Amino acid sequence: MARYIDAEKLKCSIDSETDSIFDWDMTIEELYYNLCKLIDDEPTADVQPVKRGTWENTNTPNQLRCSNCEIIHFIAQYPHGEINYCPNCGARMDGVLSE
Template sequence: MKLIDKDALSMELMNEVLNAYAKADFRFAHALNVFQGLIDKAPTVEERKHGHWVRHNNIIACSECIWDMYWEERNTELNYCPNCGAIMDGDENV
């Protein structure tokens, strides 16, 4: 997946719409407006952090937000941090 800057893309499209109207290319301008509507409706996606569990005695902590919990075997099977949502696919230190 490639994240884009939705606002920057919208500004570029708006410039192209204005250029199309200036050239009296109304069909192209309409098509660009349709694309703008699709962009406006697109969901916002957040980039996910990647981390790993760090173990110290009976505590494990997320390497990204330092949220910690008591170490239990089933806790190390979590593939994400319940606090910050980081994907736990980094170094295995548990």
């Protein structure tokens, strides 16, 4: 299973641990091992997988169904066409309309 870490915190850890992970006399393999250990020691970030979906046409005009949660939305609620996310489940709608 994937484990997510905060890239910015990792860079801070590398900066603060430079003296202990890097030495001019070490080999590339030793440096690689030290960096891997530093990455392994980074705490797991609190993240959530991105939900993805598409807006599906319904048989009713001006209504679309979220393919992720199946709730039906009225297109008129999005006068500026800002329907990139499902307001119910948060799914990212980066697909195309499906029939």
